Amino acid sequence: MTLTRFVAAAVLAVGLAGPAFAQVDDPECIAPAEPGGGFDLTCRIAQTGLAPQFDKPIQVTFMPGGIGAVAFNLFNTTRTDDPNAIVAFSSGSLLNIATGKYGQFDENDVRFLATAGADFGAVIVKADSEYETLDQLMADFQEDPGGVVVGAGGSVGSQDWMKGALLLKSVGADPRAMRYVAFDGGGEAIAALLGGSIEVYMGDVGEMSSHLDAGTMRILAVLAPERLDAPFDAFPTAIELGYDVEWTIMRGFYMGNDVSDEAYQTWADAFAAAYETEEFQQIREEKGLMPLDLAGEEMDAQVKALIAELRDIATEAGLIQ
Template sequence: MKIHLAAAAVLSATMALPASAQDQTVEIQRPECVAPAQPGGGFDLTCRIAQRGLQDVVSNPIQVTFMPGGIGAVAINMFNTVRTDDPNAIVAFSSGSLLNMVTGKYGEWGAEDVKFTATAGTDYGAVIVRDDSRFQSLADLMSALKEDVSSVVLGAGGSVGSQDWMKAALLVRAEQLDPRQMRYVAFDGGGDAMSGLLGGSIDVYTGDVGEVLSQLEAGSVRVLAVMTKERLGEPFADIPTTNELGYPDADWAILRGYYMGKNVSDEAYNAWVKAFQDAYGTEKWKEVVEAQGLQVYDKAGEELHDDIMSRVETMRQIAQEAGLIQQ
């Protein structure tokens, strides 16, 4: 497979070069990271990691542009039509993007229609409320849902069937309730969902913990629980997990990364893969990733492709079981 050969070539070339050559910056003429949503939220965060984390390994500054619409649908359509061989651009994606590919929310475009390039890190689902919320704990929220599931307005940056919807559905299902009965508001991206939470149009935002670092520091929101098995490190070490609070099945991990158009040249693809590989493992990369509230998770090229295909297959099975797609 071409993507496998390209990544292998990069790895071989990198190992063969002396240290002085490996220290040279990667030449990308007009590097751009496309965030397929409005400013704010996870896609913006993902592009900022590339912009700052690759600052010392690419020869030109990375520009961040925004392409909102359909939680990534507009972007993947653009990169399968007009910009399919663009050598300068990477597009931010998340596990939610993969789920949208699996469930057909991107129309005809799926995981085989892009070249997965590199990761930015991993994030985890979070149960987020305003600082003045009536829900002081996850127990308060779950009690309210159990008493009347329609009394709580949940929302996030994704439509029904998206990963953010699934986070809300997992919470509801944890109390043996029907997710189809919950009140859920879909926003076009995490930034819009956060505005909805702060503005009072929703009670609970089932977003990603990495997105809310600045709001946490400002004291405008509280995280009732992180949707993971084990506690995260700082700055989230004091936040309990759904697992420890008695809901072991209500966990959700989010991969964040970048893809390119499927017809980009091997040379262009290799250049971006090498840029990320050069940055991975450096103290600066680690600092940039953790500053955005993510956990370090470094994969690029062939290794990432295999990882993604495995995730996609797992998501397809879950989606079939949930009736989101036909078997």
């Protein structure tokens, strides 16, 4: 299962007349972090975007701890059958599950429900870089994986590191040989790129919006399944250039594993209906995410297959012993 097939999958077909409210009395979205971060953003999209779908407003509750681990464990112990609550997750959460950072529970212990939207990885260099095309960079990766200095806002094993690892793997190079510099955030990594401390920045498309007009950086490729809409339609995907690499920064929601099928379907129907509304599309755009509309059992199955794929990659890269 590839990320391409995941993103391209059809949304679960549902009627748009509205969900069965009887299954959800007090809708709640758990943001497994302090207020103000990405999980908060994800829950706010649900709170606003699903407002027309429920009789009551969705309450947002914050549950920080272990970058999602506390909430993940709670919904595997005392709230496994809660029909009212959904929990926000990101691609980073999926990677944490794959590498065992959430403890004894894994992807088969929850039910993945729906997506809020997505961003996509990007391969970025300085405007005056010697690398004018992705092919040139990939040739150097293949010849000497440690000869190119790569940096990003995340440690070894993070989402950003994984982007570079996948690129090396696509040309048969060992991801462990990558010369990778970790920064505290994307801002520091961009400063290092512009200052010449690193040669390639493994960033995200969304964060490049404010930098494109400055003309200081160049996107060699986006790690999306197909070309994006303007202003990013000018940039090729790694896939179309012949490299089977993509990275979808997904934001979405899961529920406890023992939730009834009726309650699960109520939420899935609510998301499927909301995807068609102007309210949902507007709040997603305001929060800086791009469309990625998947809900229901098909989404659950494909996320679990994606985690298994991430686990294989992490094992191959030496992140799992």
